[in-house]
Amino acid sequence: MDNGSFALMQQLEQLYIDHHSWLSSLLRRKLSNSSDAADLAHDVYLNLIRKGGVPSAENCRRHLTQIAKGMVIDLYRRRRLEAIHLEALREQPEPLVPSEEVRALAVEALSHVDAALRNQPSKARQALLMHKLSGMGHRDIAAELKVSVSSVEKYIASGLRACTPYAVKRRPFR
Incomplete structure (x- = not known):
């Protein structure tokens, strides 16, 4: 470990010591669940470790709060996706209901797609969702996002490429 990495780890350790109990308390109030x-x-x-940075002392709580809020939103989004998927499964006729394994794989794939989309630039994510979920055409999306149709095409292609490795492959009926 070089001196820069060692210094970063020391800063992170001190940040953890100074603010972990405060952050945990904040999240317990937001989630009403100490485990989550x-x-x-x-x-x-x-x-913070993945990003390789530590916020300045005067901004650390604001920065930690911002990261935590994003993670809470992601948690609720993931749970909402799971609930929607499970509800859709419950509404299917019994012979079409997939096995527990297929359900788990689908929920995992949805989580990966959600994460892949979160890693896309905002306009790329919006363009893909408008196109696939709302059925909007490229020109309408371009007008909404205030970009060119060509940009919309690139955004959608980029989003699709990001999600492709996680697409659930359907087996043909036999």
Whole structure:
């Protein structure tokens, strides 16, 4: 470990010592669930480790709060997707209901697609969702996003490429 990495780890350790209990308490109030709060609090610090940076002392709580809010939104989004998927499965006639394994794979694929889309630039994510979920045409999306039709085409292609590795492959009926 070089001196820069060692210094970063020391700064992260001090940030953790100084603010972890405050952050955990904040998340417990937001989530009303100490288990989820503890998981997300640790994920905030993992996020900082991945990014390789520590906020300045005067901005650390604001920065930690911002990361935590994003993770809470992601948690609720993931749970909403799971609930929608499970509800759709419950509404299917019995012979068409997939096995638990297929359900778990579908939920996992949805989580990966959600993460892949979150890693896309905002306009690319919006363009793909407008096209696929709302059925909007390229010109309408371009007008909405205030970009060219060519940009919309690139955004949608980029979003599709990001999601393709996680697409659930359907087996043919036999």
